[in-house]
Amino acid sequence: MSLHESSFAKSVEKPSFFGRIRPEWLIIGAAVLIVGWLALVPLVFLLWQSFMTPAAGDIPAIFTLGNYVRALTDSSILPLFRNSVVFATGTSCLALFIGTLFAWLNERTNTPFKMMFYAASIVPLVIPSILFTVSWIMVASPQIGLFNLMLKNMFGLSGPVFDIYSMGGMIWVEGLHYSPIAFLLMSAAFRSMDPSLEESALMSGASIGQIMFRITLKLVWPALIASFFILFIRSIESFEVPALLGMPVGIEVFTSSIYEAIREYPSNVGLASAYAVVLLLIASFGIYFQSKLSSQGSKYSTVTGKGFRPRPFDLGVWRIPAAILIVLYMILVIVLPFLVLFWSSLNKYYSVPSWSALSRLSFDAYVKVINYPMVGQAVWNSAMLSLGAATTIMLLTAVICWIVIRTKLPARWLLDNVASLPMVFPGLVLGLSVMICYLYLDIGIYGTTWIIFIAYVTRFMPYGIRYNTTSMLQIHKDLEESAAMSGASWSQSFVRIVLPLLKPGLLAGWIYIVVVSIRELSSSVLLYSPGSEVVSIVIWELWQNGQYVELSAFGVMMIIALFIVVMLAQLVGKRFGVKEA
Amino acid sequence: MPDTLNLLKHLTRTAALFGAFLATSAMAQTIDEASSYNGPDRLEKLVAAAKAEGALTLYTATPVEDVTAMTEAFTAKYDIPVTIWRGSSEDVLRRAVTEIKAGRHDADLIETNGPELEALHRENILQPVSSPIIPDIFEGAVPAHKEWVGSRLNIITAAYNTDLVSEADVPNAWSDLLDPKWKGKVGLEAEAYDWLATVNASFPSEKEGIDFFTRLADTNGISLRKGHTLLTNLAASGEVPLALTTYFYKVDQMNKDGAPIKSLQLGPSVARVNGLGIAKTAKHPNAAILFQDFTLTDGQKILAERGFTPTNIKIVPLPTSLDVKVVDGAAMLDKLAEWRDTFEKAVK
Known part of the structure; x- marks a missing residue:
């Protein structure tokens, strides 16, 4: 019996009017309304635009099916789509493999440097993807790549060893860049997993490999699916890596056609929307598949009433290779890009590290960035917006996930789907829809920081849903039922039982949203106004003006600041929620 | 649901358009007068009216450090503060058109690339200005309709x-x-x-x-x-x-x-020409025209110092080594x- 049913049973006992309107229904109703409004504004706009011709000057927009005809029949799209699918599949598999492996080592075993590693793992996510890609050009380009030059000199080779300008190179760079997404989600899943099943298997003589594949991975199946889904959608939409690494050798992806349609004059938002609707259908299928998992009841719930204590797994002699693996990963994905970034922030122009360049180093770029117009305001606004949006989203979606997983309401699948769709909207279309909505619906939001807040909550809500869903699936409904039996109200059991048990997912999702909302550009750029500038505008400005040195300096400072935020969040998280053994 | 939203949009749009209509009919006189007046006391009149307006909002695609150098010099000379909104040339076009069509008239002056300015002209957003400086400007940098003027190449x-x-x-x-x-x-x-x-x-x-x-x-x-x-x-x-x-x-x-x-x-x-055009719906038309004049005269040296190629060839001649x-x-x-x-x- 679910909590929904139990509270319903209670309300039957007290048939008075006020007795029936219980406070939880106000909270639940408000959450559904907010999420519905936020998600439907861009959805309606997208569908509406996809049936309209572009308006220019005195020619008004009229109804058309032409956008869909063009999007679906253009023969030049098909190879682009194929490239996109290969790229996204490769990237997701690589990122998922790396992220899962390291999340497992970090959460389930007694490998060293744990907490440090967790905070450091977000570094690739913080580095703007343009800079991350450019630093890989510096490292592995056939012409000037540092690795290629080193290997050439060491072994006297004639040709380059690595070629970053290839599909493999693109997958490698994007996969590494996105691995923290999988790491955060899988860490949360591993953290709320009861180790007793693994322990019993070990007692019965199973090897580590057997335990990993037969028990651990099977229990975190929902999290694996969710990670793959997020990674796939993100890499289908990604633009920088294909533009910087694919374009020079003629590998083009689907996103470039969305981008070109928007760039035309008159801007063909309709065609871009039609492309987005195609992506939307694919994503809906993915979400539907995931919701099938969540309707399978308590198959994945290992957090039950029976003395749950997450405890690390003793790797024994494997501790040393595991530590070496972690150090290698840290060097490759965290330290190396960070050092390239740091190196270029000390130069006057972008150059490959060399002894002769050492004499030219200075900290001028840092001084310049700190005194840059609008930097102070932008940092403050971004800090408020990202912390505010992350907290709002995680709490709001916790309620939504509870409805989707715990209740038997008839349209709950739709709720999950609607709240997840903004993930697929092109950022610019989403920004435009929010902009137009609050220009015409004049309630004083346009031109303030609030409009950016609304855009961020809409844009990143789907991630909140995915992080919370995976964690919620692991919690057995036993615990809430016992609370209800002992007389706790819905709000009490939600705040004192559900939220603390959700903590790993809440924290991971929160960190993810803080980081990505600081970098969000495509809708921020349309929505900010004088006085509500954000950090991503500064990043864009520096990139646009070719001030890579200052951009690198800014990136270094951002990494350090966010590293501290994540460490603090972990410390606070430790004091709240389930005690770890 | 979509129908209700569209209805809401339609209603608020009608209200906004009505408001815009009232505002523009009151303003039309002043902006037309200000932009077409060419008498000998043009500058004095402009400065006095601009100071009375006391503010200016500029939408710009110029790098923020460069545009700030320009606006600071302008404010130092005329004591009129300038609010800047900066985006890519396409963002500037999109934001200006969307806002003005929705009846929000924040932008007084729009500074962006040639093709985007031409798009603004086609969207019927810009006000032609007859300025005595135009004859000094490099030939290819002023369109025949004079709704915008190129300030740098x-x-x-x-x-x-x-x-x-x-x-x-x-x-x-x-x-x-x-x-x-x-x-x-x-x-x-x-x-x-x-x-x-x-x-x-x-x-x-x-x-x-x-x-x-x-x-x-x-x-x-x-x-x-x-x-x-x-x-x-x-x-x-x-x-x-x-x-x-x-x-x-x-x-x-x-x-x-x-x-x-x-x-x-x-x-x-x-x-590529970069230029400025004044919005027909400007709330501060005199300040906007004054800023355009300033950019084409005093401002040309600031642009040259910052490495740009100004269009007022009477003040800063084009580099002779280039076939532009x-x-x-x-x-x-x-x-x-x-x-x-x-x-x-x-x-x-």
């Missing part, structure tokens, strides 16, 4: 890496690039459609130009890079030894910083898709 030239290309090897003519020693060494910005259109016009015929670039791509290959500044930086770092499309001022600036990069005259230098050809903004708007196809067929 963004010159695109070729550049090479001086560590990797010796003086003797520097190409002097297009045909030199067909030499096999340039295999895999030539880079081009990935969306240089306007550049191709303008450079192509300098060939004896359109076909000969396109044939040349097709042959270059077939024999030696052209590496396409997204963004002019990225390409410039990659040329300096040695990744692309010879780049056909770099910003002249950026190369100059990096060269002064000690980077091994130098610009090169190969065919004509293509210039201006991109035709209106033609690019009409033929963008065509040139994109030509570009993709020729160089990809």
